[in-house]
Amino acid sequence: MDSPCRRHGLLALLFLCLAVMAPAVHAAPPLVVAVLPQYAADRVQRDWTPALNEVAKATGIPLKLKFYASFREFEAALLKGEPDLAYMNPYHAVMANKAQGYLPIIRNDAEQLTGILVVRHDSPLQNVRQLDGATIGFPDPNAFAASLYMRALLAETLKMRIAPLYVKSHANVYRQVVNGRLPAGGGLRMTLTREPAELQAQLRVIYETPPVYSHPIAVHPRLPVAQRSALQQAFLALGQESGGAVMLVAIQIPVPVSSSYADYAPLAKLGLERFVDLHKD
């Protein structure tokens, strides 16, 4: 029953398969993209996939998201130079640069982060130094400007000792201060202004950090310069495309601008690593 016709058909099918698979076989392995594990993996996947797809399409460089279960894993990966491309907080930008020479290429332009310390509007406290030895609420040990940066500044520049109490979110920090459960709490200027006016009216800012640039995307120096540049251009271009704005908002870089290590170098002297809680997931 072996007819010549059938034999030709099988051959044709084999060639077709090879033709389809050829590009995959010859393409370079995708770049590993790491994202600061602020949120659960599914949210990271949801927020980042559209932007990365767009960038990959524009550059022709395949990108692959890699998820980390905790801060510790994320930082360990950075120290080892595992990811090719990483979205990280300013402290990481310093740390990763020191360890592996990671270089920031993109950051948000819109505003700089300003950490604030708030007290109740009728609090007798007038000066931040009066909080020496007090329990102060923070959203999370590793929240950068509201907690990490703030605590580093209080300790390093103001030489204060405080007892931090982590209450999970900015909103909760403000409400606990308003309720009188905490004498003071660390937050961000940006998050406070999003709160209802009535709540803001109940709070008074007693101290604020110098502004810092927000979270950058950095690349490993092993990437060829052409690739680094192509990726930077692709992210910058994303703002120009239709639908790109939504993708940028999702990855918390609504207005991307070029960045360099110089944006983050001033943080190096604060010794931020001492304020990182690596046991925190």
Next chain:
Amino acid sequence: MRLRHLLLVLINSIIFVAFLGHAAYSAWERSAESLRQIQRDVHSLAASVAAGAANELLEHRFDQIETLLLRSAAIGEVMELAVADAEGKIMSLVRVDRDGRAQPIYLPEEQRIEALWQQQGGDQYRALVAIDFGEPIGWVGISASLAKLSEIRHQIWFDSLAAALLTAAVASLVLMLVISQLTRRIEAATEFAEKLDARAGNLLGVPSRIHEIKRLQSALNNAALVLQQRFAALQNSEARKAAVIEATLDSLITVDSGGRITALNPAAVTTFGYSSEEAIGAYLSDLIIPQQHRAAHIEGMRHHRKTGIGPILHQRLEMTALRRDGSEFPVELTVVPFELDGQTQFLGSLRDISKQAALQIEQKRTRALLEQTLKDLAAREHALNEHAIVTIADRHGNITYANAKMCAISQYSSEELLGQNHRLLKSGLHEPGFYADLWRTIAAGKVWHGELTNRRKDGSIYWVASTIMPLLDFNGVPYQYIAIRTDISGQKQTELELAANHERLEQTLTSYHDAQEELKRARVKEVAIGSQIQSSLLFGEVPAELGELSIAAHTEAAQGIDGDFYDFFTFGPSHIDLAIGDVMGKGVSAALLGAALKQQLNRSMTSSLSLAGQPPQPSTLINDVHAKATPRLIELETFITLTYLRVDLDVRRVTHVNAGHTPTILARAGNTRLLSGDNLPLGVFESENYSQSSLDLEPGDLLFLYSDGATEARNPEGEEFGIDRLQQLVGSLHAQKIPARMLLQAVRVHLQQFEQSLQPSDDRTCIAILLNDAEPPGCSSTSIELPWALDQLALLRHEIAALATTAAFDEAAASALVLAAFEAATNVIRHTPQPLPDATLHCRIEATPAGLNVILHYLGAAFEPALTEPDFSGDSDGGFGLYIIQNSVDEVIYDTPTPGVCRIRLEKRRPAAMLPPAQ
């Protein structure tokens, strides 16, 4: 007002009121339900917020709580939502503004939830729910607006009223249509009736086309027709009745319910003498009812008015009536009630029955007299015939009548006797002069009495007592003789037999007396045999002494023979077993069972003895006896109580099993105690297991065993001797060291005195076992029991002499002691009456280093010797013995250690030369 209008107004009013009422009720119900629904919603919302906020409150996530409140505020009519901590301090508060937007409220200063919830007012519903996380950790407060509720209420009321009015209107309309049809027909019928009425009975044409009205009109026409006919008939009937009333001979009087006469007919006027004018309106009771019946009449009328019941109505009564002239006469009366113009009236019909009444009374009297006479005659004849043999004969002696008794005694039939001469019956046993005398008497017209013999048809003779009475004619000549006889053959026979019987009776009496004597002798013999059986079968031999043990036993039967038993088994010089038992019941059957059980004991003992002759344990033995005997005892429905006791002198130990028997009394050192067991008698339960218990004995201990005949002895007042009294008695006797046998006798005397009878009411067995004190060193003793007889004292002399020899006592001194002891014993036996037939004199002879003593114990009253110089005059037989005793021994003591027991102690010291050297 027309019926149609009335109905319309009435029905419409009812419908409207009903529908409005229903509408109001359902509106009220629905409003209340709406409120309840809102309340339920608010509560469930509060509960769900509390559940949601619990975890957040624990973690102080006030931002999350706020989010939860904002979300929840969108539900229903919520106006305000708050969460407070456990102390009630508000942690998060959300208010809904007028536009329905929920806003978080940040209170400028601390506020408590209860304060906030109290200060609010207005149209709100508030709920406060605890947030429970094992324990209350906070509060959820919710206010909901009820503004919407009043809108809902208004709507409900409006809807309900509108629906009710609409329904009522429709219902009214339908009913009006229906009713107007009906009322129109009724009006047509009414119109017809009016016309018929106006035509005064003349019929009308039936114009209506409606069936019902047509029928009604025809019915009215028919009714009018029938009424006309009835009226005419009534008029005729009235005329006839008037004629009847006028013409009747009976008096007819009508009275009203008050008893006043309302009418009377001419016959009544004639009979009673009152004119119509006088009578009508007067009380019936005043005119025609005699004085003696008036009260009853008035009461009868009153009773009828009250109850409607009149017992005399519709009855035919006979009574008396009163005429105007005051004379009374008998009447037959019938009273019938009737209605006149709505009033009850009575019609009385009275008939003068004076003549009939007189006639009837006379007839009745005559008839009664006649009947009585006939009855008397018949009774007399019957009595005569029943009692006597009667014949009637003509003047020649030919029989013209013979009654049944005559036929029966003579064996002739009535036909055979009639026409025959009396000679037919002659016996021929009387002298010829006897008959001549008889005939002479009766022919003279006198009555003859006498006894004579007649001969039956079969030739046999019978005796009669006879009375022959002549009946005389007008000339005084007998024309008939009536002979009345009584059969005295039996009497005559008895007289003859009586003489013969008298002789036989005398012979019988003699032999009866002989038989009685025989019977008495047999009973005595039976009791003797019983006693023999008892002593041989029921009671084992008592070993009087065994080592240091003194043993005494005694039994007395209630009926000469009893169910008590005992037995002893000795094993070597130092072991003795004792069984004492009591069979339920008395007499020979109890004795036989006792004997059988004793035999079983022997059998079980024999079969259980070890090869070395070691007896089984008491409990083993009793369990074996129980296994063998109890099934049989259960069949016989009887039981046996038993104590089995073993004394082991080697180890001074007593072991006992008590199978429901009376507890053993142990007397020791002035105290007593009871040795009882908790086992049931033999023959009660097959499953019973008998156990033993043991006790160490001490020198001087006394074991006293007895049957319940001892404790249940009763005095004439019915009081029981009782175990306490027995225990006390045995204790006091023991305390005085009374020897065992004497102790037993003393107990018997006490029981006898208590019962005040020589014969015990129940079988009574007592056993005393005394463990004697050990002899002090250098001492020896012997005890003997002497019968209560002067010629039996030789043993005393012998025993004293024997012990004196053994103890190397001076012979002369011993002789003096013998003399004193002999004299004392003689005195006692001679002068002390004994309460027991088998009383003994107990003698104990002791040899001590100091001397030789004789102690006598006996029953009796206290003896107080008044020692004087002996009287040698020969006039007195007392005193000399005492003198001898006093001078023969060194010391003599008379005492009564315990009531009923006396003691004499004689001491003879060793002569000084013989005393052993002082230590």
